[in-house]
Amino acid sequence: MKQLALVLLVACGARDHHVYRLPSACQDADDAAEAEACGAWLLDEMMTAQLGVYEDPALERYVRRVGERVAAESGRDDVDWTFRILDDPGVQAWAAPAGFVYVTRGLLAFLDSEAELAAVLGHEVAHVAAGHTEELLHRLPEPSMRDLDLATLFQLHRDDEAQADQLGVQYAAAAGYDPSGLQRALAALHQPGLMEDAPSWSDRHPPLAARLSLAARAAGPDPDGRHGRRRYLEAVAGLVVGRDPRRGVVAEGRFVHAAAGLSFAMPEGWEHPEDWEPGQLHTQWFRAWSADESMGLLFLPLTHARGSVLEAAIEAEMERAPTRERRIAGYRAVEGSLPVDDGKELHFNGGVAAVRMLIVHARDGHRYGLMVAANRTEDGSHGDADALYRAITESFRRERRPPTRARRIRPRAIEAATRVDELIRDGCARSDEATLVALLNELEAESVVPAERTIKCLAP
Numbered sequence: 308m309k310q311l312a313l314v315l316l317v318a319c320g321a322r323d324h325h326v327y328r329l330p331s332a333c334q335d336a337d338d339a340a341e342a343e344a345c346g347a348w349l350l351d352e353m354m355t356a357q358l359g360v361y362e363d364p365a366l367e368r369y370v371r372r373v374g375e376r377v378a379a380e381s382g383r384d385d386v387d388w389t390f391r392i393l394d395d396p397g398v399q400a401w402a403a404p405a406g407f408v409y410v411t412r413g414l415l416a417f418l419d420s421e422a423e424l425a426a427v428l429g430h431e432v433a434h435v436a437a438g439h440t441e442e443l444l445h446r447l448p449e450p451s452m453r454d455l456d457l458a459t460l461f462q463l464h465r466d467d468e469a470q471a472d473q474l475g476v477q478y479a480a481a482a483g484y485d486p487s488g489l490q491r492a493l494a495a496l497h498q499p500g501l502m503e504d505a506p507s508w509s510d511r512h513p514p515l516a517a518r519l520s521l522a523a524r525a526a527g528p529d530p531d532g533r534h535g536r537r538r539y540l541e542a543v544a545g546l547v548v549g550r551d552p553r554r555g556v557v558a559e560g561r562f563v564h565a566a567a568g569l570s571f572a573m574p575e576g577w578e579h580p581e582d583w584e585p586g587q588l589h590t591q592w593f594r595a596w597s598a599d600e601s602m603g604l605l606f607l608p609l610t611h612a613r614g615s616v617l618e619a620a621i622e623a624e625m626e627r628a629p630t631r632e633r634r635i636a637g638y639r640a641v642e643g644s645l646p647v648d649d650g651k652e653l654h655f656n657g658g659v660a661a662v663r664m665l666i667v668h669a670r671d672g673h674r675y676g677l678m679v680a681a682n683r684t685e686d687g688s689h690g691d692a693d694a695l696y697r698a699i700t701e702s703f704r705r706e707r708r709p710p711t712r713a714r715r716i717r718p719r720a721i722e723a724a725t726r727v728d729e730l731i732r733d734g735c736a737r738s739d740e741a742t743l744v745a746l747l748n749e750l751e752a753e754s755v756v757p758a759e760r761t762i763k764c765l766a767p
């Protein structure tokens with residue numbers, strides 16, 4: 308996926324903002340525990356702001372139950388564990404200081420049993436329990452409208468990964484799960500076709516062969532235990548797979564964000580990230596840019612996180628600018644423009660940019676930010692930014708219905724042995740989803756599904 312650097316260099320350490328805390332404030336905390344809590348809170352805010360929290364209380368409880376069961380075997384009774392499902396179709400899991408463990412809904416979609424989930428959670432719990440995550444506190448970025456560089460941020464040592472594999476399997480086995488869960492999870496997440504060029508959970512770790520033999524060794528001679536496949540498939544029934552069209556899609560020349568309850572016209576000839584590929588992270592931030600890349604826009608939820616670090620950050624920026632209130636598509640909004648004459652330059656894609664910003668109090672009280680950036684033209688004016696911003700904001704419309712519906716997991720019990728392609732013809736999924744269904748079930752298109760097996764089909 309094409310990445311375009313958009314803009315906002317937000318927090319300014321010299322100013323005294325009490326609304327949100329900066330990483331430097333976390334590092335200056337009085338004791339190590341306070342610094343850890345502060346850094347973990349800040350990181351959690353940024354993770355949930357960028358990737359979103361998947362809203363399914365039953366599934367959330369389920370993941371927490373499995374996670375707590377595994378974490379209870381880690382011997383770290385002093386840690387307050389938090390297990391979050393992030394609303395992203397990518398296949399990832401992360402551990403952060405102070406007991407934060409994240410899994411994406413994409414990871415949950417591709418796993419196939421509770422034992423596999425327990426193994427993945429066990430691995431992440433082990434990173435916290437063994438103290439591997441502490442170094443993350445020194446890499447905390449400032450809160451800003453820049454993407455978190457997740458690959459660098461969560462990069463841990465190979466040795467730590469191997470140790471987490473081993474400990475994770477031990478925790479899962481002690482919690483009563485089939486210790487082959489890690490092997491199965493790794494095999495599922497390493498299928499060819501899944502995440503070919505996107506880094507994935509399994510790629511951040513030691514090579515598969517090494518991991519499989521390690522996992523087998525850690526599993527010991529008695530692999531009898533519990534898989535919990537039926538429970539797992541019940542828990543993930545209804546889970547969204549792939550992009551969620553409620554959270555922003557381009558259709559018929561308009562960007563439609565049904566969750567926000569609005570849409571706007573895309574500038575003509577602009578580009579935006581292509582469709583989602585299985586396994587790729589997608590994030591909640593929508594970007595688009597002109598063909599010559601001198602102009603771009605960013606639309607993002609500001610109140611997706613538990614707090615509103617990003618909103619505080621963008622508001623801090625807007626404090627520098629003259630702002631005015633307006634109504635847009637019937638919603639209350641505040642707009643402002645930068646730079647003002649304070650000697651601080653903004654950059655977009657290598658050029659000196661003018662930025663127009665809008666905070667809209669959209670559907671259900673949630674707030675969203677729109678930033679439009681245009682590089683300064685040759686005559687030194689910012690005319691392009693104004694015209695562009697006006698065209699976009701004047702095209703705002705209320706929109707409550709996404710152009711298409713999300714695809715969701717619908718488990719189906721197969722009575723007689725059937726080939727995957729026959730199942731597709733039989734309505735298990737759309738004909739263009741045969742490969743995806745095969746991946747979700749760790750099968751191939753020509754595979755025969757044995758009788759009385761339940762598989763994950765897809766439907767709205």
Ligand SMILES: [Zn+2]
Pocket residue numbers: 430434463468471512
């Ligand atoms: Zn790891």
